[in-house]
Amino acid sequence: MSSLARMPWVIKYRPKRVEEVVNQEQAKRVFLPWLRQWLGGKPPEKKAALFYGPAGVGKTSLVEAAAHEYRLELIEMNASDFRRREDIDRIAKIAATQSSLFGRKKIILLDEVDGISGTADRGGLDAILELINNTRHPIVMTAxxxxxxxLRPLRDASLMVAFNRLNERDIVTALKRICEAERIECEHDALKYIAQRSEGDLRSAINDLQSVAEGYGRVTLDLVRSLVVSRDRQYSPWEMLRNLFMSKYAWQAKRAITHTDLDYETILQWINENIPVQYSDPSDIWRAYEALARADIMLARIKRTMSWDLLSYVFDLAGPGVALSRKKSKFKWAKYQFPQKILMLARTKETREIRNAIAEAVGKRVLVSKRKFLSDVLPFMKIIFEERPDYAARIAIAYNLTDNMIKYLAGPRYQAVKEHMNMLLLRMEKPSTVSASATTRESKRKEAGRGVRSRSKRSGRGRQTTLF
Ligand SMILES: Nc1ncnc2c1ncn2[C@@H]1O[C@H](COP(=O)(O)OP(=O)(O)OP(=O)(O)O)[C@@H](O)[C@H]1O
Ligand SMILES: [Mg+2]
Structure with missing residues (x-):
């Protein structure tokens, strides 16, 4: 397959002219006169424009199309890079320098400025404001x-340009155009189905279209129904593996393993168990395990150092790393196996109930839905319990978790958590009870666990232990 054929369609079919950016007439009416003012040599009062609106509706595309159409040199930067001094300086220098008489005019794009709204990025925001003040070229930001x-200072300094969510008809039209250009047979109802699922995000609609079209050579309603998942749909482990091993592109593989409720370790276990089920060629298997092992090491390091920003590397290795290891094995319909390790745990049959009970006990207090708790909070809780028994002990006391829950969360570190709990509870008791035997300590713990909050409020004396 040529490299062009493998190019993501969202890139291949990016609008080249302003006119090709569909259904953003309002945005164009605001943006184009402002841009022409710049190009006419009279910088407008607001030297920056801020494009805002939902994902995948043409914000970045409009800047690129305008640059193309007006033959401007596009200086592009993702705004989250604004932490690096050398990047700021590089852009600032370009912005402050007038183009030479015969040189091409420039337009500066700072993509995704809402990514830098954290307090840690205060310096980044100031740098952007300074840039806007000193620029001699139009600056467009997106968010x-x-x-x-x-972001208020940025809003005040910018021409605000709103983008609309695209409607179903716009999306179908855009998809149809791609089907024609690719000479792929696409059923109208299939395109409608993709459009509905995309919730106005043309980028994701195009990605869905491409994954079906390239996997099957045509796009029918049946295929689309079974393959296209809605935004909030999560894959079962079997679907995850099927999607992972069928992936032709890195993004498909990454999507497969990031759209599931399973915790990170469980994902790796499922893949681990099924690499030899799916791949037959030894060199493929070797490469896949190599990638998976590196994912595993990375995950361990992240947990140890709590550097969650590295998590996406784990997904890159375990997703694309494994999926693209297949060079010689033919794709076959495989019957995936349940990981032995999980099977052993699940045999106790309690796991599910315990997870639900934890969600009940804690989820309510942290104000998230049960589903969200299980997918987004529980995995982190488990990691805290496995890695930091001292924190875990506080959580266990505060939420009054039962022994079974602690066993589930802490696994092999159960004893360590219990020891920390006992120590904490002792400290919360009055000094005279410190010498209590282990058994009375245990019953005190239960009692204390139940009443921690009310008691500390009521007594107002003695040593108070802060739980968080
Ligand atoms: N209005 C549109 N007209 C034509 N193509 C579009 C439009 N909106 C999106 N696309 C297509 O979807 C892809 C993604 O669009 P784009 O990058 O412009 O989205 P965005 O609004 O910048 O989204 P984000 O906020 O996620 O950055 C483009 O490559 C293009 O192919
Ligand atoms: Mg964009």
């Missing part, structure tokens, strides 16, 4: 949500 309080 999904520009209403964050911290």
């Amino acid at each position: 999904n949500d520009p209403w964050d309080q911290k």
Whole structure:
């Protein structure tokens, strides 16, 4: 397959002219006169424009199309890079320098400025403001949500350009055009189905279209129904593996393993168990295990150092790393196996109930839905329990977790957590009870666990232990 054929369609079919950016007439009416003013040599009062609106509706595309159409040199930077001094300086220098008489005019794109709204990025925001003040070229920024309080100075300094969510018809039209260009047979109802699922995000619609078209050579409603998952749909482990091993592109593989409720370790275990089920060629198997092992090491390091920003590397290794290891094995319909390790745990049959009970006990207090708790909070809780028995002990006491829950969460570190709990509870008791035997300590713990909050409020004396 040529490299062009493998190019993601969202890139291949990016609008080249302003006119090709569909259904953003309002945005164009605001943006184009402002841009022409710049190009006419009279910088407008607001030297920057802020494009805002939902994902995948043409914000970045409009800047690129305008640059192309007006023959401007596009200086592009993801705004989250604004932490690095050398990047800021590089852009600032370009912005402050007038183009030479015969040189091409420039337009500066700072993509996704809402990514830098954190307090840690204060310096980045100031740098952007300074850039806007000194620029001699139009600056366009993009954001999904520009209403964050911290972005206010940027809003004040910018021409605000709103982008609309695209409707189903726009999306179907755009998809149809791609089907024709690719000479792929696409059923109208299939395109409608993709459009509905995309919730106005043309980028994701195009990605869905490509994954079905390239896997099957045509796009029918039946295929689309079984393959296209809605935004909030999560894959079962079997679906995850099927999607992972069928992936032709890195993004498909990554999507397969990031759209599931399973915790990170469980994902790796499922893949681990099924690499030899899916791949037959020894060199493929070797490469896949190599990638998976590196994912595993990375995950361990992340847990140890709590550097969660590295998590996406784990997904890169375990997803694309494994999927793209297949060079010689033919794709076959495999019957995936349940990981032995999980099977052993699940045999106690309690796991599910315990998870639900924890969600009940804790989820309510942290104000998230049960589903969200199980997918987003529980995995982290488990890691805390396995890695930091001292924190875990506080959590266990605060939420009054039962022994079974602690066993589930802490696994082999159960004893360590219990020891920390006992120590904490002792400290919370009055000094005279410190010498209590282990058994009375245990019953005190239960009692204390139940009443921690009310008691510390009521007594107002003695040593208070802060739980968080
Ligand atoms: N209005 C549109 N007209 C034509 N193509 C579009 C439009 N919106 C999106 N696309 C297609 O979807 C892809 C993604 O669009 P784009 O990058 O412009 O989205 P965005 O609004 O910048 O999203 P994000 O906020 O996620 O950055 C483009 O490559 C293009 O192919
Ligand atoms: Mg964009």
